[in-house]
Amino acid sequence: MKYHVKDIKLADKGKKRIEWAEREMPVLRLIKERFTKQKPLKGVRMACCLHVTTETANLTITLKAGGADVRLCASNPLSTQDDTAAALVKHYGISTFAIKGEDNKTYYSHLNKSLEDSPNITMDDGADLVSTIHSKRKDLIDGIIGGTEETTTGVIRLRAMENDGVLAYPIIAVNDALTKHLFDNRYGTGQSSLDGILRATNVLIAGKVFVIAGYGWCGRGVAVRAKGMGADVIVTEIDPMKALEASMDGYRVMTMAQAARIGDIFITLTGDVNVIDEKHLKVMKDGAIICNSGHFNCEINIDALRKLSKTVKIARDFVEEFTLRNGRKVYLLGEGRLINLAAAEGHPASVMDMSFANQALGAEYMIKMGKELENKVYSVPEDIDKEIARLKLKAMGVQIDVLTPEQKKYLASWQEGT
Numbered sequence: 001m002k003y004h005v006k007d008i009k010l011a012d013k014g015k016k017r018i019e020w021a022e023r024e025m026p027v028l029r030l031i032k033e034r035f036t037k038q039k040p041l042k043g044v045r046m047a048c049c050l051h052v053t054t055e056t057a058n059l060t061i062t063l064k065a066g067g068a069d070v071r072l073c074a075s076n077p078l079s080t081q082d083d084t085a086a087a088l089v090k091h092y093g094i095s096t097f098a099i100k101g102e103d104n105k106t107y108y109s110h111l112n113k114s115l116e117d118s119p120n121i122t123m124d125d126g127a128d129l130v131s132t133i134h135s136k137r138k139d140l141i142d143g144i145i146g147g148t149e150e151t152t153t154g155v156i157r158l159r160a161m162e163n164d165g166v167l168a169y170p171i172i173a174v175n176d177a178l179t180k181h182l183f184d185n186r187y188g189t190g191q192s193s194l195d196g197i198l199r200a201t202n203v204l205i206a207g208k209v210f211v212i213a214g215y216g217w218c219g220r221g222v223a224v225r226a227k228g229m230g231a232d233v234i235v236t237e238i239d240p241m242k243a244l245e246a247s248m249d250g251y252r253v254m255t256m257a258q259a260a261r262i263g264d265i266f267i268t269l270t271g272d273v274n275v276i277d278e279k280h281l282k283v284m285k286d287g288a289i290i291c292n293s294g295h296f297n298c299e300i301n302i303d304a305l306r307k308l309s310k311t312v313k314i315a316r317d318f319v320e321e322f323t324l325r326n327g328r329k330v331y332l333l334g335e336g337r338l339i340n341l342a343a344a345e346g347h348p349a350s351v352m353d354m355s356f357a358n359q360a361l362g363a364e365y366m367i368k369m370g371k372e373l374e375n376k377v378y379s380v381p382e383d384i385d386k387e388i389a390r391l392k393l394k395a396m397g398v399q400i401d402v403l404t405p406e407q408k409k410y411l412a413s414w415q416e417g418t
């Protein structure tokens with residue numbers, strides 16, 4: 001088996017952590033039990049480019065139980081958990097190519113390793129496999145039935161490819177499932193981004209002016225938690241509807257140019273570029289902390305930050321201290337990469353349970369239906385989404401009401417009045 005991990009001796013520690021995460025993933029466990037019996041992915045070669053965390057480990061173990069031959073690489077150079085990668089190789093026989101802190105060249109060489117077996121299915125988080133295949137490995141396209149995509153940014157890239165008529169195989173947009181973005185993006189990113197900031201800095205959130213760029217699913221998850229911890233939360237937005245919502249949810253809303261002067265902690269979660277730009281960095285207070293939890297490390301203009309600085313030093317793990325020419329210090333966390341994965345452990349297993357149930361069932365659906373699909377981006381079928389919600393509620397021991405025949409009739413009729 002081919003692999004490239006940091007240290008295979010970390011495998012036993014990784015196995016314990018993978019098993020710990022599995023306890024909180026009851027829906028994926030049920031899917032694994034069924035996959036073990038039915039082998040719906042028998043003989044399917046899968047290239048997976050995902051954050052190599054304990055939750056992802058449980059997904060790849062499930063895919064393997066379903067009969068797939070899985071190759072895994074990281075979807076971000078800083079998000080790999082080295083013990084998890086080692087355990088996947090040693091204890092679960094999954095070809096893994098990922099090392100935390102790998103440089104760009106190694107990142108892409110790992111990505112190419114995951115493609116070496118000519119995959120039938122690609123599973124992406126940020127569309128790096130799809131874009132590599134469409135630009136440099138077009139020879140693989142004929143053998144690919146379809147793919148799945150995990151995150152908002154990846155889905156945006158793939159829809160752009162579909163609109164330009166260049167997408168060469170169908171994709172299931174896992175992020176579009178309600179059981180994904182309503183929970184993973186909101187509760188997962190909400191909790192784990194704060195976890196990342198705290199583990200990197202150990203600053204007190206209470207009393208801080210906490211600036212959140214982007215009030216989408218991720219941004220609102222962070223906002224409510226920062227507020228709950230006593231921060232004075234400011235939201236910046238470009239969408240009037242989201243800005244209005246943030247305002248009525250009780251946050252101050254203003255431009256980044258205004259917020260830059262008063263913020264203590266900044267986090268970007270937009271999927272956009274240079275949201276914190278040179279003009280904002282120049283006016284920040286001494287001691288400002290900046291980080292990103294959007295998919296790519298382009299939301300903060302790090303080149304501008306370097307140019308504005310006279311010195312840069314490591315203040316502590318995942319914290320770089322930039323001393324600007326104006327004498328002020330600005331602290332960049334996790335090299336501007338996803339802070340929740342760089343400095344913490346990513347999303348808690350309980351939300352990834354639903355995201356990865358969508359991934360596993362999305363792959364199964366692609367094997368069944370892929371040949372009939374066009375080269376487009378498809379949402380997860382509604383019945384799969386609802387079934388995941390039903391299974392999750394069951395696992396949580398929560399019961400809900402069912403419509404009575406009278407209610408069903410009432411809700412379907414238009415004749416009933418006052």
Ligand SMILES: NC(=O)c1ccc[n+]([C@@H]2O[C@H](COP(=O)([O-])OP(=O)(O)OC[C@H]3O[C@@H](n4cnc5c(N)ncnc54)[C@H](O)[C@@H]3O)[C@@H](O)[C@H]2O)c1
Nearest residue numbers: 151152153214216217218237238239270271272293294295
């Ligand atoms: N950290 C993680 O683990 C994690 C998890 C899920 C998603 N993501 C990523 O987080 C990002 C946001 O995802 P989402 O699901 O919240 O997306 P979303 O589309 O729901 O929200 C993004 C918001 O950012 C706003 N925005 C865009 N440009 C802006 C700008 N210049 N200034 C201020 N606001 C701006 C948009 O109007 C939108 O409301 C994406 O890159 C996504 O891939 C990260």
